[in-house]
Amino acid sequence: SEMSKDMMPGPYPRTPEERAAAAKKYNMRVEDYQPYPDDGLGYGDYPMLPNKSQYERDPWYQWDQPDMRHNWGEPMHWDFDMYIRNRVDTSPTVVPWHTMSKHFLLFLSIMLIMFGLGQIYPSYRPVGPKQYPFNDLYLERGGDPNKKPPAVIHYEI
Amino acid sequence: MAWAPPPSAAKLYRPNRYVSLPAELDPATYDTSPEKLRAEAERLAIRSRLKRQYLLQLNDPNAPAVIENPALIRWAYAKSQNVYPTFRPTPRTSFLGAVYGLGPLLFWIFVLKADRDRKEKRIQEGKLKRAPLSVFF
Numbered sequence: 001s002e003m004s005k006d007m008m009p010g011p012y013p014r015t016p017e018e019r020a021a022a023a024k025k026y027n028m029r030v031e032d033y034q035p036y037p038d039d040g041l042g043y044g045d046y047p048m049l050p051n052k053s054q055y056e057r058d059p060w061y062q063w064d065q066p067d068m069r070h071n072w073g074e075p076m077h078w079d080f081d082m083y084i085r086n087r088v089d090t091s092p093t094v095v096p097w098h099t100m101s102k103h104f105l106l107f108l109s110i111m112l113i114m115f116g117l118g119q120i121y122p123s124y125r126p127v128g129p130k131q132y133p134f135n136d137l138y139l140e141r142g143g144d145p146n147k148k149p150p151a152v153i154h155y156e157i
Numbered sequence: 158m159a160w161a162p163p164p165s166a167a168k169l170y171r172p173n174r175y176v177s178l179p180a181e182l183d184p185a186t187y188d189t190s191p192e193k194l195r196a197e198a199e200r201l202a203i204r205s206r207l208k209r210q211y212l213l214q215l216n217d218p219n220a221p222a223v224i225e226n227p228a229l230i231r232w233a234y235a236k237s238q239n240v241y242p243t244f245r246p247t248p249r250t251s252f253l254g255a256v257y258g259l260g261p262l263l264f265w266i267f268v269l270k271a272d273r274d275r276k277e278k279r280i281q282e283g284k285l286k287r288a289p290l291s292v293f294f
Contacts, residue, residue: 003227009235011243026231027207029199040245046235052177064211071204072211072224076232092179096170 012038013045022047026075036078047075053083053090 006025012035013019022045023033036043057069064072068084082088093100131154134140138149165182172178180186185193214224244250279285 003230007227007231009231009239027203027228029196029203031196032200040243040247040250042240042244044235044239044243046239050177051174056177064208071207072226073207073228074204076228078232078236080232090175090177092170092172093176097173097176098171 009044009046011044018045027073028075043078046078049075049077051077051079051083051090053088054085055089055091 006021010022013022019033019035020030022035023030026033026047028047032047034048035045036048054069057063059069063069070076070080077083083090135149135152139145143149165184167178167182167184170178170182211224214220276285280287
């Protein structure tokens, strides 16, 4: 576009003058401006903003872009497209995260262990083989009607 | 013997990467020192200057059709074109590059080869039931 080269992001700022120039470029205060640590991952001088989603911003303020909750010219987070309101939400929860995860994992692990134990050691009421009438259903199973079926007695007197 | 004071509500909450601390538990909300007030005033000055620029362009009758947002352009440039010039091979980036680049390739090579070796062994032993070859289904 028609923006000059010094308005675009550049390499990591080394001197305090470069830091001040970068803060001015990104429309931030010099004290607020904190670039990503310089370990060669490709961030350059882009500011490191707090990892909060757009859901946490004031819904009642008149933003320039209300659906994004973002103002014109305000520096965008590196993961801005992740933190939009349709995606990741980092708003504070009613119950702390560690409590929630502990409850969930305890419940899940106990249920899985009990189901596993039930598969390894099944327990049910004792059953015997099923007893069919009419000499073990001789005619229904295709036995010859002219022959005498073998007598099957299921009881004892 | 004196017990330690109970941990603050913010410590009990333990914000992490997935949830942030609510504003009510954050001690910074209740801080009314002059430094904080001056910082807030400076931020407000920057914000109102940007808003004035934006509203002037928005309500301008001779305005262009699209008001370009320099923050958006910088963001897109930083994520796409500024990565290669600012990249530097360090031990960590080389390791990550090897893991993400070669890892899946080698993994699938070994998995598929082992699977096909096992199938071949079963065919040689005659255990695998093979349907007669047909080009129609």
